Each structure stands twice: as C-alpha cells, then as structure tokens.
Amino acid sequence: MTLVDTADIAARAWLGALKLLAGSQRDGWFSQTPGGTAEIVTGAPFPSLNGVAAITRDPSPDEIAELAASPRLNDVAWTIHVRGDDVDQRIVGVADKHGLTGSMPLPFMVRELTAADAADVPTARRITSSDSMSYQRTMAAGFEAPEPLFTIFAEPAVVELPGASGYLVEVDGVPVATSFGLLVGDQVGVFNIAVPPAFRRKGYGRVATAAVLRDAYAAGARTAFLHATPDGFPLYRAMGFELAENWTVFASGA
Incomplete structure (x- = not known):
C-alpha cells in the first residue's frame, strides 16, 4: 500500500474518530455529505473539534459552503479542515465569509504498527473513572491551559467510548504525561499527548504515545x-511516523 493510500484510509478514520466524539456529547452533531464533507459539533471549547472537514482530495466548495452556513456552528468556535496545502480559492472565500481569515498547515502523520509495538510500557497505565481529575489536571498542565477546557476529555462518556483508552504516565506516583487513543477499524488515532513543562525532555511523551500503540496493536x-504540533513533530518522526501530507486549517485569528 502506498503512503497516499494509507493517508486516505487514515483520513477517513480521523473523521470517524470525530464522529464518535460528537456522538458521545448530549448536544453533539455529526453529518456527512455523499461527497465526503462533514459538519462536526462536539461542543468542546477547541475550534479544531467543531466545524467543517473535507477529507477527499478534491473537496467540493459548494458542500463546504453549505455546511459552513449551518446554524449549529453559531454557538461554538469552529474551523474548516481541508487536506493539502493548495486550497481552492473558492474554499478560501467561504472561510473568509465566516471570519475564518487565518490559515495554518497541520501535519498529518501515519505509522504502520508491528509486533514490536506490543512491548510493555511499565510506567504508563490505562485510566479509570477514578483518575479523571488527575488526568484532566495533567493534560491541562501539559497544554498550559486552564483545567476546565479539558473536562470533555476526562468525562466517562469519552473515556469509555468503544475503542477508547486514556493513559497516565507516572513516575514515583507523580503523573508526568497523558495520552488518548481511539480505535476506528484497524486504525488508531493518537490524541492528547501532553507533558507538563517540568517533565519535558525526559522521554515521557514517547512513553505516553507508546502506551496507545501497545494496546491498539x-x-x-x-x-x-x-x-x-511543531513541538511534537520531531518526537513522532523519531518514533517512525511519516508525514503523509499537510492539511490546511482555517480559523478565526489563526
């Protein structure tokens, strides 16, 4: 299978992961057009988890325009995701119309899993509901953002999704990193790799990522x-992830 084929399958799995997340929320919404463009509302306080995503290589500006006009997006901060760097100017126009005047590249990386990924990761453990606060606090510290923003990721409705697994990496009982994996078919999305500043450059991000890969395999x-992210890119490269492509994300004030 070529890297292009792998990226196509993984892109569909990414959208499947967002569908699961949206479905876990009381006011969540997910709909997808026959052309492969989706409207996603998770309600999470992160624009990247709400909005319009086009996962085909030749997205329809008309579909994106139609979904971008959805009243469901009025109550959330949102973005438009399009695969590739070279974006149709009609899509740029749709983004501008809705105030999404900034754009940024977002590296999409993939990695084949092998039996070597089954190796034990002794300092990482899968969280349970009793770990919610510690998990949320450590994640917030890792992203250097207020704790309440990360409530959604520590909720049982998310952590207990079919195929979902959250992890804490601990050293002498102290949480030093988080991670989250979500299975979609034979693909696993790796999310929320977060290491608080005091514990960085010690390999804990690698351990947190390895925990997801171990159980997923x-x-x-x-x-x-x-x-x-720019900070995470070298780590994932070192772990064998390949840059499949860049996506373009349109956001307010990006």
Whole structure:
C-alpha cells in the first residue's frame, strides 16, 4: 500500500474518530455529505473539534459552503479542515465569509504498527473513572491551559467510548504525561499527548504515545495516525511516523 493510500484510509478514520466524539456529547452533531464533507459539533471549547472537514482530495466548495452556513456552528468556535496545502480559492472565500481569515498547515502523520509495538510500557497505565481529575489536571498542565477546557476529555462518556483508552504516565506516583487513543477499524488515532513543562525532555511523551500503540496493536490496529504540533513533530518522526501530507486549517485569528 502506498503512503497516499494509507493517508486516505487514515483520513477517513480521523473523521470517524470525530464522529464518535460528537456522538458521545448530549448536544453533539455529526453529518456527512455523499461527497465526503462533514459538519462536526462536539461542543468542546477547541475550534479544531467543531466545524467543517473535507477529507477527499478534491473537496467540493459548494458542500463546504453549505455546511459552513449551518446554524449549529453559531454557538461554538469552529474551523474548516481541508487536506493539502493548495486550497481552492473558492474554499478560501467561504472561510473568509465566516471570519475564518487565518490559515495554518497541520501535519498529518501515519505509522504502520508491528509486533514490536506490543512491548510493555511499565510506567504508563490505562485510566479509570477514578483518575479523571488527575488526568484532566495533567493534560491541562501539559497544554498550559486552564483545567476546565479539558473536562470533555476526562468525562466517562469519552473515556469509555468503544475503542477508547486514556493513559497516565507516572513516575514515583507523580503523573508526568497523558495520552488518548481511539480505535476506528484497524486504525488508531493518537490524541492528547501532553507533558507538563517540568517533565519535558525526559522521554515521557514517547512513553505516553507508546502506551496507545501497545494496546491498539493488541486490539487489532495496524496503522496509527495523528496531527502533529511543531513541538511534537520531531518526537513522532523519531518514533517512525511519516508525514503523509499537510492539511490546511482555517480559523478565526489563526
């Protein structure tokens, strides 16, 4: 299978993961057009988890315009996701019309899983409902943002989704990193790799990522995918992830 094929499958799995997240929320919404464009409302206080996403390589500006006009997006901060760097100017126009005047590249990375990923990760453990506050607090510290923003990720409705798994990495009983994995078929999305500033450059982000890959491989996943931040990109490269493509994200004030 080529990297292009792998990226296509992983992109569909990413959208499937967002569908699961939206479905876990009382006021969540997910709909998808036959052309592969989706409207997503999770209600999370992060624009990247609400909005319009086009996962085909030739997205329809008309579909994006139609979904971008949805009244459901009026109550949330949202974005438009399009695969690739070279975006149709009609889509740029749709984004501008809705005040999404900034754009940024978002690396989409993939990695084949192998039996080597089944190795034990002794300092990482899968969280239970009793770990919610510690998980939320550690994640917030890692992203250097207020704790309430991360409530959704610690809710049982999310952590207990079919195929979902949240992890804490601990050293001498102290939480030093978080991660979250979500299985979609034989793909696993890697999310919420967060390491508080005091614990960075010690390999804990690698451990948190490895915990997701370990359990996902055991559950039948054979490909992992993620969107990388600038800080995380070198780590994922070192762990064998390949840059499949950049996506373009339109956001307010990006």
